[in-house]
Amino acid sequence: MIRRCPQCGTAGDDIYGFCIKCGYEFQKIPKDKNACPLCGYPNPDEADFCVKCGTPLLFKSQFEGTHNSINPIIIKNTTENQNQMNVGRTNRIWxxxxxxxxxxxxxxxxxxxxxxxxxxxxxxxKHGYIQLAIIIFYIALFAVLYATGAIPPEIINEYTQLLAGNLTSV
Structure with missing residues (x-):
């Protein structure tokens, strides 16, 4: 089972018993079949969720036979994950x-x-670098065409005058 350290917030496996970042000692989880796998709180027999923290309870009686060693992974959705997803959508547009x-x-x-x-x-x-490479390729191509005479200087002069507003027609 994955547990989040209450001291530093780092996620770690409960087999260690201590936080891998700060050394905080986790509480021992009792082997009671109705104990919460996250906080260890003893729950009533009819509870499907922990009455203290709301974590789904996995009862040992449901996992008889080959599934005795199932360790639940509890992942809580945070606003940080949502913000990262929204940033990804915005970046796609750009x-x-x-x-x-x-x-x-x-x-x-x-x-x-x-x-x-x-x-x-x-x-x-990565895409920003690719786009920058495309623009640099265009600049290099334009410079080569200008240097070899494929683009005459008169066209560039007319274009710059047109941009400046001094020329009415090309």
Missing amino acids: IVLGYFFSILGSIIGLIISIYLITRKDPVAK
């Missing part, structure tokens, strides 16, 4: 938008890729 704008070769793709690189989520970070 990842998709980042690929869209990176493939178009826009400055927005560069901004989104840098944003993703700064996230703590390793998946978002």
